[in-house]
């Protein structure tokens with residue numbers, strides 16, 4: 001079997017690694033293997049990586065950075081006079097990594113494992129797979145970045161013994177050696193995961209923030225620089241993109257220096273202004289000032305750490321190791337803050353930039369049957385639920401089918417019931433998120449199950465499967481009537497799932513045509529609306545009239561089609577009248 005390469009497709013930087021003699025090796029693309037996730041157009045020449053990054057500061061309009069933030073959206077990106085999908089831009093970065101790997105190593109890259117933040121939604125995971133496809137690659141697996149980092153750490157431990165630690169860990173209870181926390185702060189995303197590191201690596205909990213990263217820290221420095229320029233040079237560059245690009249690059253350099261030094265002087269003389277002249281800024285920043293101006297970001301990461309610990313049902317003294325991943329964890333304040341929480345845990349010094357792609361290459365080795373001992377267990381990043389009516393028909397709620405942090409691959413089913421007698425359609429709305437209320441979660445897809453005539457409370461079995469690439473499949477079945485429907489994901493659309501249509505199995509009946517389906521949906525809407533109102537109305541004449549009309553309507557649906565329209569009009573009028581009064 002050909003080698004499976006590991007790729008960390010990062011917001012700021014990307015890396016490609018492969019197992020060589022059973023050891024992960026990062027291919028030194030762009031010199032040190034840390035390849036800026038930037039593309040830039042120079043005339044008709046497409047630049048990717050370090051060269052694109054160099055050009056991006058001077059020509060931001062012809063360059064694209066941080067495309068990872070847009071993965072899973074339908075936003076178009078302009079490069080030259082062409083529009084691209086985020087997947088196309090990511091594909092250019094992947095292609096560049098693989099072409100360079102071929103040039104350096106002499107082997108074609110065909111199969112890959114790509115990592116994503118643990119908090120990535122299904123849309124974002126699908127988009128990442130699609131980017132791989134568009135780059136002409138076979139994506140064997142999408143895995144979570146923290147999980148990859150832990151795989152790498154485990155490998156270092158197995159081959160070189162316990163790596164040096166950033167702190168002097170205290171003796172912890174014996175069981176703590178089994179638990180690790182991965183803190184991953186990169187250029188654009190933050191992830192934290194709690195792992196059980198036994199014979200297998202198990203992710204107990206993972207959470208994070210897809211909109212927090214090193215770029216935000218840079219912007220805080222930029223804010224100070226803009227203020228200084230406004231004061232001293234009397235020019236407002238807040239909305240002037242070429243100047244902002246230059247200042248961002250300056251700010252990032254200052255931030256990186258502050259990880260080594262107690263203070264840094266920013267001197268920049270070539271800042272472009274809208275009038276064509278350039279201006280200058282000169283400022284001193286101390287590490288202390290920088291830490292104070294970004295403390296709220298660190299606080300946000302700590303809140304996520306606490307959330308992950310709560311989900312894993314562990315106290316800090318149960319964590320034996322804290323693994324730091326992502327370039328931003330070189331900022332000393334981060335390790336210091338984590339040490340306050342996990343004083344006793346070790347913080348092994350493992351390269352925070354390369355551990356994810358190295359871990360992905362280990363996963364590649366596991367898949368291709370190379371000599372790797374670890375087995376990986378991953379979890380669902382979000383709860384997947386189905387929208388249903390509460391018992392009192394008062395409101396809609398999300399009924400979880402696969403709870404967040406369930407080990408994957410997983411298949412779980414739950415039985416629901418129809419609401420009304422001879423209900424024609426069951427609406428199936430799939431939500432992702434932790435709230436009980438659909439409005440607070442993300443609707444990721446919907447379909448309908450056409451039902452055979454049956455009494456109310458007829459059981460509908462709804463089964464969700466979540467596979468190792470993070471993709472969801474739904475199957476719904478009316479028990480005892482062989483009515484079944486399935487849906488699958490369409491990652492290009494925010495409504496991720498596209499219906500495969502309603503199928504009638506076994507008895508081989510034809511699918512309803514569109515008109516009949518629409519009519520059935522309308523009937524379902526009317527009956528549910530009526531029931532909902534009845535459950536809220538006070539006893540009295542109006543309630544009785546509505547209940548009586550609903551009963552006649554349901555009877556007509558079964559016994560006498562010719563009466564349906566007339567009773568439906570009557571029912572709708574009563575519903576409307578009651579709804580108006582409610583308002």
Ligand code: AMP
Nearest residue numbers: 012013186187214256259326327328330
């Ligand atoms: P990653 O996405 O893991 O490649 O991390 C990139 C982020 O780490 C960027 O925001 C970099 O500016 C930041 N970074 C890299 N090296 C350092 C450093 N020594 N100190 C602070 N931040 C750094």
